[in-house]
Every structure is written in structure tokens, then in C-alpha cells.
Amino acid sequence: MGGLNRPSYLGLFYLAKLVRGGAWWYAKIPPLTAIIYALLLIRPPQAGAAFAILLGILWSLGSLFSFGYVVNDVFDIVEDQRVGKLNAMAQKRPWQRAFLCSLFFAAGFLPWLWINFGRFAAVLLLVNYGLPMAYSIPPLRLKERGLLGIVADAIMVHALPTLFVSLCVCRLVAGFGRTSLQLTIMATAWALFFGLRGILIHQIQEHENDSRAGLRTMAVRSGPDCLRRIGRVCFFFLEVPSQIVLAVMIFPFAPAVLFVLILYAVFDIARHKTWRMSFDPVPTARGTYITLADFNEVWLPLSIAVSLGVRKAPFLVLLVFHFGLFYGDIKKRICEVVALVSEKKKRLRTGRT
Numbered sequence: 001m002g003g004l005n006r007p008s009y010l011g012l013f014y015l016a017k018l019v020r021g022g023a024w025w026y027a028k029i030p031p032l033t034a035i036i037y038a039l040l041l042i043r044p045p046q047a048g049a050a051f052a053i054l055l056g057i058l059w060s061l062g063s064l065f066s067f068g069y070v071v072n073d074v075f076d077i078v079e080d081q082r083v084g085k086l087n088a089m090a091q092k093r094p095w096q097r098a099f100l101c102s103l104f105f106a107a108g109f110l111p112w113l114w115i116n117f118g119r120f121a122a123v124l125l126l127v128n129y130g131l132p133m134a135y136s137i138p139p140l141r142l143k144e145r146g147l148l149g150i151v152a153d154a155i156m157v158h159a160l161p162t163l164f165v166s167l168c169v170c171r172l173v174a175g176f177g178r179t180s181l182q183l184t185i186m187a188t189a190w191a192l193f194f195g196l197r198g199i200l201i202h203q204i205q206e207h208e209n210d211s212r213a214g215l216r217t218m219a220v221r222s223g224p225d226c227l228r229r230i231g232r233v234c235f236f237f238l239e240v241p242s243q244i245v246l247a248v249m250i251f252p253f254a255p256a257v258l259f260v261l262i263l264y265a266v267f268d269i270a271r272h273k274t275w276r277m278s279f280d281p282v283p284t285a286r287g288t289y290i291t292l293a294d295f296n297e298v299w300l301p302l303s304i305a306v307s308l309g310v311r312k313a314p315f316l317v318l319l320v321f322h323f324g325l326f327y328g329d330i331k332k333r334i335c336e337v338v339a340l341v342s343e344k345k346k347r348l349r350t351g352r353t
Contacts, residue, residue: 017088018070018088018100019065019066019069019070019104020069020073020088021066023069024065024069024157025326026297026326026328026329027198027293027297028065028157028158028161029058029061029062029065029326030296030297030298030300030301030326030329031158031162031191031194031296031297031300031301032057032061032161032162032165033054033058033301033305033322034296034300034301034304035162035165035166035169035183035187035191036053036054036057036165036169037254037301037304037305037307037308037318038183038187038250038253038254038304039166039169039170039173039174039180039183039184040169040173040174040308041250041253041254041304041307041308041311042173042174042175042177042179042180042183042253043173043174043175044173044308044311044312044315045172045173046314047312047314047315047317047318049172049173050173050315050318051317051318051321052114052115053115053168053169053172053173054318054321055111056111056114056115056117056168057111057117057165057168057169059107059108059110059111060108060109060110060111060125060164061161061165063104063105063107063108063110064104064108064125064128064129064161066104067101067104067105067108067129067132068131068132068135068156068157070089070097070100070101070104071101071132071133071136071137072132072135072136072143073087073088073089074089074097074101074136075136075137075138075141076136077089077090079210079213079214079215080213082212082213082214083209083212083213085209085213105129108125108129109122109125115172117167117168117171117172118167118168118171120167120171121164121167121168121171124160124163124164124167125164127160128156128160128161128164131152131155131156131160132156134152135149135152135153135156143215143217144215144216144217146218146221146222147218149217149218150196150199150200150203150218151196153195153199154192154195154196154198154199155192155195157195157198157199158191158192158194158195158198159188159189159191159192159195161191162187162188162190162191163184163188166180166183166184166187166188167184170184182249183246183249183250186242186245186246186249187246189242190239190242190243190245190246193234193238193239193242194239194243194292194296196231196234196238196239197231197234197235197239197281197282200227200228200230200231200234200282201231201282201283201290203217203218203219203227204219204224204227204228204231204282204284205283205284205285205286206219207219207220207224224284227282228282228284231281231282232281232282235281235282235291236281239292240292243261243292244261247261250304253307254303254304254307254308255307256303256304256306256307257300257303257304257307260295260299260300260303261295261300264295264299267337268291271289271340277289279291294333294336297329297333298326298329298330298333299333301322301326302322302323302330305318305319305322306319
């Protein structure tokens with residue numbers, strides 16, 4: 001049996017590398033599942049219906065992000081070659097690149113064959129497919145249009161997908177009542193704000209490579225220091241307030257979210273005060289801890305998924321499914337917390353002796 005499954009496993013692994021799945025699966029998808037779970041709590045459907053909705057949305061999102069990264073790689077081949085950066089599309093023939101783009105474009109709308117998310121959601125998805133092309137393809141190529149490129153990235157990667165999943169769930173489950181619409185608006189604004197900080201951090205950390213490649217991103221034009229200042233303003237005055245408001249709005253349906261956010265804030269303060277780790281909401285070094293990233297990617301969706309399971313026992317299957325989908329990142333974040341606590345205890349014991 002293992003031998004029969006091996007080719008399929010290798011095929012999936014190759015496909016994940018081809019579409020740079022590691023760059024978006026753990027970072028972009030979990031916050032979107034959090035919004036799905038939150039809206040499901042407003043008017044919980046049967047677990048089977050919720051599972052079908054989740055699968056359909058995840059299929060469309062996976063196709064959308066795969067399309068976006070393939071298109072970006074296709075039109076970054078020359079720039080990546082200048083800095084010796086690996087580009088999966090460089091080895092593909094033009095017809096193969098066109099085929100992949102067409103495949104992921106068509107795949108995004110495939111769920112409509114078994115579940116009707118509505119015309120407006122389909123139009124929104126179509127717009128979201130157009131943005132990566134506007135972002136990457138000359139002569140428009142928004143990624144080299146300064147602030148416009150920053151905003152376009154945050155919209156196409158975070159804000160529009162959040163609005164898309166919200167409309168899908170509202171149409172089929174939550175309805176378009178006052179609560180669900182307010183939550184949709186707030187979630188979309190929150191996604192836009194943390195998306196802005198995310199692309200600012202990305203451009204800062206890629207500044208050197210982009211400069212050598214000849215890309216005219218905002219970081220290259222204005223310098224990393226300018227983007228760091230913008231990122232800090234975005235973090236303190238937009239992202240953090242919207243994160244708190246969102247948690248308060250979800251609180252009546254999932255009280256655990258607000259408590260987990262408070263616990264996270266306390267632990268984050270301890271991380272910087274007790275463990276003497278530097279606090280920087282816009283870090284310049286790759287691999288550096290990013291404040292609120294692990295909350296949005298792990299603890300937020302998990303806490304809402306747990307609330308769903310407590311509300312209706314059949315949804316515990318959904319919790320197990322979520323844990324399985326994002327097991328690698330969940331395990332990594334838990335191990336980081338355990339390592340920090342263990343290190344602190346070791347230091348205390350060493351100090352006493």
C-alpha cells in the first residue's frame with residue numbers, strides 16, 4: 001500500500017513546490033478559516049454542510065493562490081535569474097506556463113458545480129484572479145508602482161479573499177443580517193491592515209535582492225527605513241485596534257478568542273521583558289519573530305474551531321480536520337512556546353544554584 005501511495009505523495013510534493021505552497025498555505029489560509037468558523041458560529045449548520053462549504057472554499061482559495069504565485073514567477077524569471085534565485089517557472093516552456101495558469105484559473109470556480117456560493121462571490125473571485133495579473137504583468141505591473149503596489153498586494157492576498165469567504169458563508173449559512181455584515185466588514189478591514197504590514201515586511205527583507213534584480217519596489221525607491229516607519233504606524237494605529245475590535249465582536253459567539261488574545265498579549269510582553277527578546281513589529285531580518293503572526297495563523301483559528309466544537313459536538317470533527325491541515329505550523333508554534341518556558345525555568349534553577 002505504501003508503495004502505491006508514494007507516487008501520489010511525490011506528485012503532491014512537486015505540485016506544492018511548483019506553486020510555492022509553503023509561502024502561503026500556513027500564512028494566508030488559517031486566518032481565512034478563522035473568519036469562516038466565526039461566521040459559522042452565528043447560525044451553526046449541520047456539520048456535514050459546514051464541511052462541504054469549507055472544502056469548497058479551501059479548493060477555490062488554493063487554486064487562487066497557486067494561480068497568483070505561478071503568474072508572479074512567470075513574470076519574474078529574468079529578475080530572479082539576475083540574483084540567482086530559484087524560479088520553478090524558468091524551466092517550463094511557454095505552453096506549460098499558460099497551461100498551469102489556465103488550470104488554476106478554471107479550478108477556482110470548480111466548487112460551483114456542487115455548491116452555489118452565488119454570483120457575487122463568483123464575480124469577486126474573478127476580480128481576485130485579475131489582481132495578480134495586474135500586479136505582475138507589464139506594462140501595469142503594480143508591484144513596481146510604489147505605494148500602489150503595497151496596497152494592491154494587501155488587497156489581493158488578504159482583504160479580497162477575506163471578503164470572498166465571508167460572502168460565501170453568509171449566503172449559505174450565516175445570512176446577511178446586521179451581525180454577519182458587521183463581522184464581514186470588520187474582518188475585511190483587519191485583513192487589509194495586517195496584510196499591509198505583511199507586504200511591507202516582505203519588501204524590506206527582500207530589499208537587497210530586489211535592488212540587485214532591478215525591481216523598482218517601494219522599498220527600493222523609498223528605502224527600508226521609510227517602510228519601517230509606515231509599518232509601525234500601520235501596526236499600532238490600524239492593525240492592533242482592528243484585531244481587538246474583531247475579537248470583541250466574536251466574543252459573544254466564541255468567548256475563548258478574547259481570552260486567548262489577552263493571554264497571547266501577556267505572553268508576548270513576557271517574551272520581550274522576561275526573555276529579553278527585542279520587540280519589533282516590522283523586523284528586517286528573515287526568520288525573525290513577527291508579533292501577532294502566530295496568533296492570526298494558529299491561535300485565532302484554533303480558538304474559534306474549539307468554540308464550534310463546544311457549541312455543537314459534531315464540529316469536533318472539523319477541529320480535527322483543521323488540526324490535520326495545519327499540523328506542521330501548529331506543532332512548530334507549540335514547540336516554540338514550550339522551549340521558551342523551559343528555557344526560563346532552566347535559567348531560574350541556574351540562578352538559584
